[in-house]
Amino acid sequence: LERMVVAARGLDLTDLERAIRTLRLADMTGADAVRALLENKRRILQQSGIMELVIDTDGSDQLGGMENLKQWLKRRETAFGLEGISSGVGLPKGVLIMGVAGCGKSLFVKAIAAEWRLPLIRLDMSTVYSGVFGSPEASLNQAFKTAEAVAPCVLWIDEIESGITTHGFKSEGGASSRILGSFLTWMQEKKEPVFVAATANAIEMLPAEVLRKGRFDEIFYVGLPETAAREEIFRIHLAKRN
Numbered sequence: 001l002e003r004m005v006v007a008a009r010g011l012d013l014t015d016l017e018r019a020i021r022t023l024r025l026a027d028m029t030g031a032d033a034v035r036a037l038l039e040n041k042r043r044i045l046q047q048s049g050i051m052e053l054v055i056d057t058d059g060s061d062q063l064g065g066m067e068n069l070k071q072w073l074k075r076r077e078t079a080f081g082l083e084g085i086s087s088g089v090g091l092p093k094g095v096l097i098m099g100v101a102g103c104g105k106s107l108f109v110k111a112i113a114a115e116w117r118l119p120l121i122r123l124d125m126s127t128v129y130s131g132v133f134g135s136p137e138a139s140l141n142q143a144f145k146t147a148e149a150v151a152p153c154v155l156w157i158d159e160i161e162s163g164i165t166t167h168g169f170k171s172e173g174g175a176s177s178r179i180l181g182s183f184l185t186w187m188q189e190k191k192e193p194v195f196v197a198a199t200a201n202a203i204e205m206l207p208a209e210v211l212r213k214g215r216f217d218e219i220f221y222v223g224l225p226e227t228a229a230r231e232e233i234f235r236i237h238l239a240k241r242n
Contacts, residue, residue, distance in 0.1 A: 065229025
């Protein structure tokens, strides 16, 4: 029931009533019911256009290497308990994962959501700047409000440097400068348990204000896998293909 409540957060009463009726008609229970509620939420988020709910997430057992990151996840879980974290109690602020493209940063973000049993929402910074949904600042504020309505959740900001850069910060008064201000204020002041998982390929493009301690709990570097990690990755993929 608790997991269903977390999955239903952010839905308005009409959508919620419709979703519950569908569950009763289909006679769904347990994990299927949670998944169905999330699927319902994904459709509604899809209509907003700015963000998307990622349903297919794999646990850390589908991840080769990255021992430091896995250990960090486990320490958090030991301190606050899985039930606590899943309900938003003791949920950390977030992590910034940087490194080589194609080495599993996105996969790890999905693993965080799966391990902590939290809904994963993906925000694409290029959509924020596209102007389709109003000014970039309005789009970003809308995204933050949505994330807080759905909380507790994981907000995945993919390729954060494409929207928040030192270059944009220096071009005084531009949209990038205002976006940076909004992002920093929200990270500092947010009241709801929203865990921000940001990925970056080029960390040198990010302003120092974003990287300082207190914005994100930890900053991790993901490089090319070591020999042992490669072996683990091969084992995972060979097992998937029997």
